[in-house]
Amino acid sequence: MTCQIEKTLDAYTLSRDFRVDFTAYAPFHTFKGWSIKGIDAQISIDFQHLEILNASATAQTRFFDTGYADRNKAMVDYMQQEKFPEASVEMTECKEFVLQDDGRYRADILAVLEFIGERRQLPITFYVAKESGKITIDLAFKWSFKAYGLKAPRLLFLTVRDIVDIRGRGGFVLVHDG
Numbered sequence: 001m002t003c004q005i006e007k008t009l010d011a012y013t014l015s016r017d018f019r020v021d022f023t024a025y026a027p028f029h030t031f032k033g034w035s036i037k038g039i040d041a042q043i044s045i046d047f048q049h050l051e052i053l054n055a056s057a058t059a060q061t062r063f064f065d066t067g068y069a070d071r072n073k074a075m076v077d078y079m080q081q082e083k084f085p086e087a088s089v090e091m092t093e094c095k096e097f098v099l100q101d102d103g104r105y106r107a108d109i110l111a112v113l114e115f116i117g118e119r120r121q122l123p124i125t126f127y128v129a130k131e132s133g134k135i136t137i138d139l140a141f142k143w144s145f146k147a148y149g150l151k152a153p154r155l156l157f158l159t160v161r162d163i164v165d166i167r168g169r170g171g172f173v174l175v176h177d178g
Helices: 069-078
Strands: 009-026 029-035 039-046 051-060 086-099 105-115 118-131 134-144 163-174
Touching: 009 051, 009 134, 029 069, 039 134, 039 163, 051 105, 086 118
Parallel strands: none
Antiparallel strands: 009 029, 009 039, 009 163, 039 051, 051 086, 086 105, 105 118, 118 134, 134 163
């Protein structure tokens, strides 16, 4: 006789309620950008057994924006947008998924991030707030040009430092079968 634990899997997809921000630093200047469209993401969670079964996101890099046409052009050229129109992230392992005292869940995962044709694994921590039929995910992590074998770009005659801060917040809705 075998015992099986029944999974109570909830599958969610990103709604239109999201924003991803990135901040790059150079001597005497901070470069900020964002994306508010062109991102698709999914996550499957078993809240009963505190497991994330899969999580992934794809961003169309043409929607990355800095608010300045010249910086957007430099970013498009640097990212070789015609050759690499998307960046993606996919969870490879959920290290920990725990309920915190504030009612949110904290997830520590390993994920593969693909950017400009290069794939590298990195740790990501994010927080999940659960409501009826939807969740909100908040995340923040640091990304390195050097870790991807990329030379940091120059903007406004300034070389951007190696580390870029990435933050995101997204609303996800429950996917219903049928």
